[in-house]
Amino acid sequence: MISAELRRAPEKILLPRGFSFSALAAGIKASGRPDLALVEIADGATAAALFTSNRVVAAPIEVGRAALAATKGRVRAVIVNSGNANCATGRSGIQACERVCREAARILAVPAEEVFPSSTGIIGVRLPHAKICAHLSQLIAARSASEQSVRDFANAIMTTDTRPKIASVRFRAANAASTGASTGDVTLLGIAKGAGMIHPQLATMLVYIFTDAASNRRDLQALLRDACDESLNCMSIDGDTSTNDTVLLLASGASGASIDRRQTRKKFSAALTAVCQSLAEQIISDGEGVDHVIRLHVEKARTRQEALTVARTIAHSALVKTAWAGADPNWGRILAAAGRSGVPIDPARVQIFIGSQRVCRNGAACQFNQQQAHRALAQPVCDVRVELERGRESVQFLTTDLTAEYVRINADYST
Helix, strand or coil, X not given: CCCHHHHCCCCCCCCCCCEEEEEECCCCCCCCCCCEEEEEEEEEEEXXXXXXXXXXXXXXXXHHHHHHHHHCCEEEEEEEEECECCCCCHHHHHHHHHHHHHHHHHHHCCCHHHEEEEEECCCCCCCCHHHHHHHHHHHHHCCECCHHHHHHHHHHCCCCCCCCEEEEEEEECCCHHHHCHHHCEEEEEEEEECCCCCCCCXXXXXXXXXXXXXXXXXXXXXXXXXXXXXXCCCEECCCCCCCCCEEEEEECCCCCCECCCHHHHHHHHHHHHHHHHHHHHHHHHCCCCCCCEEEEEEEEECCHHHHHHXXXXXXXXXXXXXXXXXXXXXXXXXXXXXXXCCCCCCHHHCEEEECCEEEEECCEECCCCHXXXXXXXXXXXXXXXXXXXXXXXXXXXXXXXXXXXXXXXXXXXXX
């Protein structure tokens, strides 16, 4: 359920142990706003990561992937810049990224491979690495483990976002009673940016999740993939897949609680999914030019993949999305999109609901209250349900309308 609380950064942020944050303005953005951010893990962290499926990838993706492979998933620091994607910049882009990592590593006295880079912003512009390197000493000196430093980090990684995206949860480890207070609470903190070019796998988003649980890399990777499949990979704003998408999960182990234990792992999985779902909802509700968020339910499919395929086809239809922008209950566009999804549906069995009303029965028109359906779609969040009558699998997919404001934002993005 998307609520007002999920659409803004929380008033109270729960801080996992072992992480410190900082941010500042390095002059990358012409606006002069903060555009450089740091996370340091003094004792190191185990990392798991997911990246864009786009064949065109930014330099920090290439450098970050190689670093995780070289260190077997060990990370000591994360450096993020906004305002420049460092993508389609050739060999010089790779070299610029590596220079930033080396300089940060020199100041922190850690191996360069343990500094993980991320960038977001405009494609095809050289990264001003000299500006970044000139500000690294100040950035590193300013790091702290505080709520304000977390908020500063979240603000510095934004591009067209109108607000930061933060979510945090805490749970009691299953073995806490027997192992003492030092291993009692496990905390997860998620920070994300993303407002456009949102489409799995993944989206134009940077997502960083921090936990003080202890884990091996293989378990962490499996848990991250499962959580993303239920959240960050079940949303779309515009159907475009970015070149810089990164979801990075870092486990410091500072709580002393290991997710190797079955009950703690189960609690951790639920907490991780909750954080990812909250971040997904915050990203969708802050989509570029978005007036209406649609919770699209595709039900009674033969497989989950069938349900996802139908949901994505509907969610990416410009005709459907513009109808939603006008709160127009044009169910025929939804039916037509489902029919071209490639899933062998029987149109005569499809049911469509807008809000609480059935608007299409067995693939044909049925009586419904047009004004009530219009009012439902006019709300900030509306449920649309499509039943395929093919099986028992279902999916909930978060998507949005398509407005003139979205066109305006992206028509002059580079100028």
